[in-house]
Amino acid sequence: MAERAGVSVATVSRVLSGSYPVTRHTRQRVLRAVEELDYVANSHARALRGQATESVAFVVNDVRGPSFALVAHGVEEEAARRGRLCLICTTQGHAERELAVVRTMRAQRAGAVILVGGVMDDERYRRRLAEVARSLEASGSRLVLCGRPPIGDGVPATVIEYDNEAGAHAAVSHLLARGHRRIAFVGADPLGTTTATARLAGYRRALREHGGDEDERLVIESDFERDTAHDRIVGSIRGGLAFTAVFAVTDSAAAGALTALNDCGLRVPEDVSLVGYDDVAPATDLRPRLTTVHVPYEELGRAAVRLSLGLREGTISAADQHLVLGTHLVIRESTAPPPPPARS
The missing domain is CATH 3.40.50.2300 (Response regulator)
Structure with a gap:
């Protein structure tokens, strides 16, 4: 570009950055070269x-x-x-x-x-x-x-x-208002990350305030992913754990829980209700469509x-x-x- 404009590289840089005054004639020559060469400043390189x-x-x-x-x-x-x-x-x-x-x-x-x-x-x-x-x-x-x-x-x-905890509280309160008392929470992170801890706190607060069953066996350890939630729900059902609703820590975990319930011969919501958290895909792709907390x-x-x-x-x-x-x-x-x- 400097060659096309007939100026130095430093002059081109000054014109493009506006960091140093140049004559009107020189600026026009550089801008004409910019147009002719279809030059686009590489902002990535400049940032680096x-x-x-x-x-x-x-x-x-x-x-x-x-x-x-x-x-x-x-x-x-x-x-x-x-x-x-x-x-x-x-x-x-x-x-x-x-x-x-x-x-x-x-x-x-x-x-x-x-x-x-x-x-x-x-x-x-x-x-x-x-x-x-x-x-x-x-x-x-x-x-x-x-x-x-x-x-x-x-x-x-x-x-x-x-408001992470409040979202979980609202989700579990909804289930309690519909008449559920044994509500499983899938997604209790054994590492204690802030997201899982806040959602678990909201779950527990809703149970405490509205008379839900606070059986600690209903708190199921899992990460946020579909496959892990699926395996944990299947294992809990086969181990004899009884519940009428599941609150999943994420929508991905809820998708795994839905598949697990179906694999165990249970229908959603006729046999077990299901709520997720996030309101992202797959919330509206699942059938039935997922009740969830919008973030x-x-x-x-x-x-x-x-x-x-x-x-x-x-x-x-x-x-x-x-x-x-x-x-x-x-x-x-x-x-x-x-x-x-x-x-x-």
Whole structure:
């Protein structure tokens, strides 16, 4: 391009970046060359060279999860609207890899580093994330916790949450209102991640408040995935566990529970009612369509970018860096009153 315009490479750079004054004639020659060569600035390369706030980093365990994909879409949409590049990084659930990714993004001077999804919320995690937040702040960046709880007072981090426990409480209260008393919870994470812990707390609170059966055998350990939930439900039924409803920790787990119930000769909702959490695919693809808790995942992503970059730009105050979004129950065809007791 410099050759086409008859100027130096440095002059082309000055014209395109607007970082240094050039004569009107020179600018016209460079812009004419841009048009003739159909030149498009490589914003990715510019971001990787460390120019201050051209990128927003989105850090997630696994991009294949439908809820993570929706958050990523919200982040990308808002970042693009603000002229920022969105970089997606995965950790596969490894804490040390997450830390390494954050350090890399700090070195690349990302405008914000957005950590998404539940974690093991212990003292070590809080201490480590507080150090990361301060380090990013010192470098002119911002740590954003999206779908994670705050890590303590005075820590320079933006927090975008949703009312996780309240969503679970609403789901189980709905089942209790329909007459169910023995409600299985599938998805009790033995590692104690924040997402599973909050949903389990909502389940237990609803049982306590509305007279449900608090039999701990009804709390079934599982991860968030379809196959694991399927195996745990099949094993529980074959082991003699009786229940008339299932509350699954995610819609994917609910899909596994539905298949498991069918495999055991039980119909949904005629024999067992079923509720999920997330309101993502496969909630409306299942038959019957799944009653579930809607989480505004795309808005979580948009708000993560909006609040963090707004703080840097001076349009949003530091006092407005903690946002809690609501959830609500979407009632479809997978719930009904429990079947009448069998006659002896």
